[in-house]
Amino acid sequence: MDVLIVGAGPTGLTLALDLARRGVRCRIVDKATEFPRGSRGRGMQPRTQEVMDDFGLIDAVHAHGSAYPPLRAYQGEQVVWEGTMTERVEPSADVPYPNPWMIPQWRTTQLLRDRLAEFGVKVELGIELTGFAQDDDGVTVTLNGSEQVRVAYLIGADGGRGPTRKLLGVPFEGVTSDEIRVLVADVRVDGLDREHWHLWRPVGDPEALIGLCPMGGTDYFQLTIPNPRRELSTVEDVAGYVAEQTGRSDLRLHGLTWLTEWRPNTRMATRFRVGRVFLAGDAAHVHPPAGGQGLNTGVQDAYNLGWKLAAVLAGAPADLLDSYEQERLPVAAHVLGLSDRLLAEAMSNGGDPSIIQRGKDERQLGITYRGGPLAVDERAEPGAVHAGDRAPNAPVGDDRSMFDVFRGPQFTVLGFGTDTGTSVSDPEAFRIYDVTPGTFVLVRPDGYIGVISADHAAVDRYLAAVGVSVAARGGR
Structure with a gap:
């Protein structure tokens, strides 16, 4: 076995899918005994939608979710304010998916699992990592205390409390706040329209907001209660508390499927790689939910790591894997800072970390x-x-776009005004990429630009350095 992935959340599934479509032998396990149904991580940012496009899942993501609804605030039954969380941006030639998309995390993982199964890989439940030992040639992993598996690489995508990072002994620096608690639940609600995100200030607490947000693609609402004043553990508890605090006894809450209590947790591992063991997603960094950054950052970790693992397993220099931590650790640190700022903003404007004005930074299109x-x-x-930036979409010709050309696991060579690689002649593409005729642009499999040069030899040198043969180069 080439790669063992511990943890079958969005991060682990993204990595498994990226490896499987490259023909890498991988296994993905999770200690859970059933697949989760909660809507934690419901926001899919534009950059993550582009990953789903590459995987052939964007239509399904859009079919099973919705745009974020406008906000509506009440005193009892009276509407006292209406607004939006973010100004809608129209799609453009370079950014086809400019707006965050609401889709429950359980649905995202279901779509990824189904796509992964098409490559013959299924998640194995009820399997826990209990130990491992690595050497120069691989990792011997112990599962459920007795099963031993030999793999080339081990990936910990098992969350902030998972065993991989702890067994590695990597510090997880940061803070957990005990001053803020937010109860989150998925419930059905009778008596509310599904066209708005409904908000109330609890009785006697002008600094907080109780929210009921319709979850696109489902018949559920996500309920958020900042700092509940007593324990709420059943749907009857929750329904009674909401009626008491909002003055809305006409609403009927039922069908509770998920209930949890969230506390702000901002932490990051000091290393994302130790030898042949890697950390990704929440195992490497945990975020407050403000701004919808956690799930999305984990997906980007996996998307960065997948092609590099596959390349090294196929014979590329092993030091290519050093670039995973070099690229992703600074990004995670930046995003953690952003999440902290958004949390502070949210808690000073109503107490629900989901309800914030969102802008360009949160969409992750500018990560470089x-x-x-x-x-x-x-x-x-x-x-x-610049090289290192996200490769924007642009028209190529023949009714194709750059994203059509990029789709798949290959590198892509763009020849602007040349016949080499994918020939680009559309003036709009020149404008978007801001290049002159005779320029070559090499796009990595994860949609980032590796090379910009007027000398094709620079492209050849780059590909040779990462162990990519001519046959593996794109340019269809």
Whole structure:
């Protein structure tokens, strides 16, 4: 077995799917005995939607979710304010999915599992990592205390409390706040429309907001109660508390499927790799929910790591894997800072960390690896788009877009005004990429730009350095 992934949440599933479509032998296990149904991590940012496009899942994601609804605040039954969480942005040639999309995490993982199964890989439940020992050639992993598995690489995508990071002995630095608690539940609600996100200030607490948000693609609402004043453990408890605190005895809450209590937790591992063991997603960094960054950052971790693991397993230099931590650790640190700022904003404006005004930073389209080990820009005066940036979409010709060309596990060579690789002649593409005729752009399998140069030899040198053969290069 090439790779064992511990944890079958969005991060682990993204990595398993990316590896499976490259023909890498992988196994994905989870200690849970059944698949979760909660709506934790309900926001899919634009950059993550682009990953789903690459996987062929974007239509399903959009079919099973919804745009974020407008907000409506009440005193009792009286509407006292209406607004939006974010201004809707129209799709453009370079950003086809510009707005966050609401889809419950359980649905996202279901879609990823179904796609993974098409490659013959299924999640194995009820299997827990209990130990491992690594050497220069691989990792011997112990599962459920007795089963031993030999793999080339072990990936911990098992969350902030999972065993992989603890067994590695990697510190998890940060803070957990005991001053803020938010009860979150998935319930059915009779008596409310599904076109708005409904908000009330609890009786005697002008600084908090109770929210009921319709979950697109389902018949459920997500309920949020900041700092509940007593223990709520059943649907009857929850319904009674909501009626008492909102003055809305006309609402009927029923069909509770998930109930949890959240506390702010902001932590990051000091290392994302130790030898042949890697940490990704919540195992490497945990975020407050403000801004919808946690799930999305984990998916991007996996998308960054997948092609590199596959390349090294196919013969690329092993030090290519060093770039995972070099690229992703600074991003995680930045996103944690953003999440903290958004949490502070949310808690000062109503107490629900889900309800914040969202902007460009949260959409993750501006995350860049400029100046990193895999970014080569040989122009004397780079334009607006640099090596290391996300490769934007743009028209190619023949009714194709860049994203159509990128889709799949390959590198792609774009030849602007040349016949090499994918020939690009559309003036809009030149404008978006801000390049001159005769420029070559190499796009990595994860949709980031590796090289921008007027010399095709720079592309050849880059591909040779990461162990990619001519046959593996894109340019259809």
